[in-house]
Amino acid sequence: MDTSDGVFAASQDGDVPPYIVPVLRLVSSTHVEPTTGLVLSESGLVLVPGGFASAGDEIVVLDGGTDIVGNGRTARIARDLPMVGLQVLDVYGLRRSPAPFADSGMSDGDPVRLRAFPPAEQIVEGAAPLDVAATVTVFGENAEPAVSGDNSLPNVTGPLLDACGNVAAFSVANDIQTMASSPGTRYRWRTTLLDAMERLGVTPAPSACIDRSAVPEADEATATDAPEEVEAEPAPEPSTPPVEPEAETTPEEPGAEMDDAAGATPEADEVFDLEILPPIETDPSPEPPPMSETTRDDTGRYWGWLILAGALIAAGLALHFWRRRLATAAHAEQGEAMQTPVSPASGEASEFDTAPADSQLRLEGRFADGRPLSISCPVNRDAINLVIGRGHVDLRIASAAISRRHAALNGTADTLTLTDLGSSNGTMLNGVPCMEGEIFYVEAGDTLVLGDARFTLELAPIGETGGR
Numbered sequence: 345m346d347t348s349d350g351v352f353a354a355s356q357d358g359d360v361p362p363y364i365v366p367v368l369r370l371v372s373s374t375h376v377e378p379t380t381g382l383v384l385s386e387s388g389l390v391l392v393p394g395g396f397a398s399a400g401d402e403i404v405v406l407d408g409g410t411d412i413v414g415n416g417r418t419a420r421i422a423r424d425l426p427m428v429g430l431q432v433l434d435v436y437g438l439r440r441s442p443a444p445f446a447d448s449g450m451s452d453g454d455p456v457r458l459r460a461f462p463p464a465e466q467i468v469e470g471a472a473p474l475d476v477a478a479t480v481t482v483f484g485e486n487a488e489p490a491v492s493g494d495n496s497l498p499n500v501t502g503p504l505l506d507a508c509g510n511v512a513a514f515s516v517a518n519d520i521q522t523m524a525s526s527p528g529t530r531y532r533w534r535t536t537l538l539d540a541m542e543r544l545g546v547t548p549a550p551s552a553c554i555d556r557s558a559v560p561e562a563d564e565a566t567a568t569d570a571p572e573e574v575e576a577e578p579a580p581e582p583s584t585p586p587v588e589p590e591a592e593t594t595p596e597e598p599g600a601e602m603d604d605a606a607g608a609t610p611e612a613d614e615v616f617d618l619e620i621l622p623p624i625e626t627d628p629s630p631e632p633p634p635m636s637e638t639t640r641d642d643t644g645r646y647w648g649w650l651i652l653a654g655a656l657i658a659a660g661l662a663l664h665f666w667r668r669r670l671a672t673a674a675h676a677e678q679g680e681a682m683q684t685p686v687s688p689a690s691g692e693a694s695e696f697d698t699a700p701a702d703s704q705l706r707l708e709g710r711f712a713d714g715r716p717l718s719i720s721c722p723v724n725r726d727a728i729n730l731v732i733g734r735g736h737v738d739l740r741i742a743s744a745a746i747s748r749r750h751a752a753l754n755g756t757a758d759t760l761t762l763t764d765l766g767s768s769n770g771t772m773l774n775g776v777p778c779m780e781g782e783i784f785y786v787e788a789g790d791t792l793v794l795g796d797a798r799f800t801l802e803l804a805p806i807g808e809t810g811g812r
Contacts, residue, residue: 460502709799
């Protein structure tokens with residue numbers, strides 16, 4: 345999506361709940377990838393689809409406007425949840441009310457509404473935020489809800505809200521967002537979202553449903569108290585007329601009347617200013633009415649400069665830390681490269697690294713979202729030394745849940761070992777977690793789980809044609 349003018353065209357009018365925000369991933373200096381985020385906490389945690397951003401990406405959350413510089417708040421990845429296909433961002437300076445959750449799950453036939461920002465193509469055309477109704481179907485008491493097929497929803501990311509505005513589910517679009525429905529659209533329902541929040545240590549906001557039965561009682565109590573206050577007021581009124589003639593004998597009365605008349609105008613102006621300016625407490629000193637418009641324009645201009653300066657400072661800090669992290673990673677890779685064993689005489693790799701390949705080591709399995717996984721690498725069965733990860737390694741798995749250097753396979757075909765290299769999302773062998781530095785023996789057919797990838801290991805000899 346083109347944002348060369350620095351403005352994101354999505355509307356954020358009053359119809360959109362405050363806990364629904366547009367999230368942008370900066371693809372280039374003029375293009376962004378938009379999605380819809382759900383605010384989980386007042387500290388600035390925002391829920392987005394899994395894999396929306398990777399380490400090092402520039403992420404911006406718009407807070408109350410469409411100007412990326414003036415209203416954008418920088419964010420970083422706080423937690424990846426690959427098993428449920430979600431990701432949590434930590435947004436600097438975002439202070440919004442979190443999304444409410446109902447006290448119980450959905451029932452069969454309950455209505456829901458998809459509240460989200462439209463796909464990028466519709467945003468460019470000026471389309472308003474989506475508000476699409478649907479019905480929930482529940483097949484059993486313990487079954488997970490589903491969206492009724494009679495009124496399918498578009499393939500768009502965003503929360504599904506119940507009649508009170510509580511979050512019932514979070515829709516995760518399949519691949520590119522479109523207004524057409526897709527069988528690949530996934531819905532993470534209330535139970536899954538609450539489990540994820542518990543792992544984050546976040547307490548969900550209370551239900552937005554209000555018990556209306558107590559409201560009439562409060563109204564009756566107010567109506568009963570009101571006449572008592574009105575009846576008590578006429579009592580002091582007769583005592584006030586004798587006080588007025590005493591004030592008339594003083595020569596300062598005309599000046600006092602002028603002060604009262606002059607004081608009425610500033611109060612009206614202050615009420616009008618408070619609808620435009622931020623809430624600032626001021627002394628009720630009378631000021632000439634013509635000066636209020638000038639002061640209002642100057643104050644608005646100062647606020648604009650302050651917001652712009654704050655956005656530039658935040659962007660500068662984010663760029664500083666990002667460059668420092670890249671430099672640290674570059675030094676680490678350089679250090680690893682220096683540790684590679686080489687021959688001191690000729691500078692060539694040792695015989696152990698250049699052993700001829702006589703077998704093929706293959707990883708076969710699937711990702712958590714159902715995508716197939718199939719990668720292989722030629723090896724020598726008597727000298728297997730491979731690294732699995734997302735970066736420049738021997739067996740590369742393209743997934744954000746996989747670390748750049750996730751795990752290592754070492755040994756021979758008869759005694760092959762697995763070691764976790766300090767990965768972020770962990771390694772498991774046949775259901776047993778593999779801690780950093782621990783060594784596990786691996787055999788062909790064992791099940792390995794790295795991040796969101798589950799696969800088996802196979803080692804087969806290369807045929808005569810492949811081996812030559």
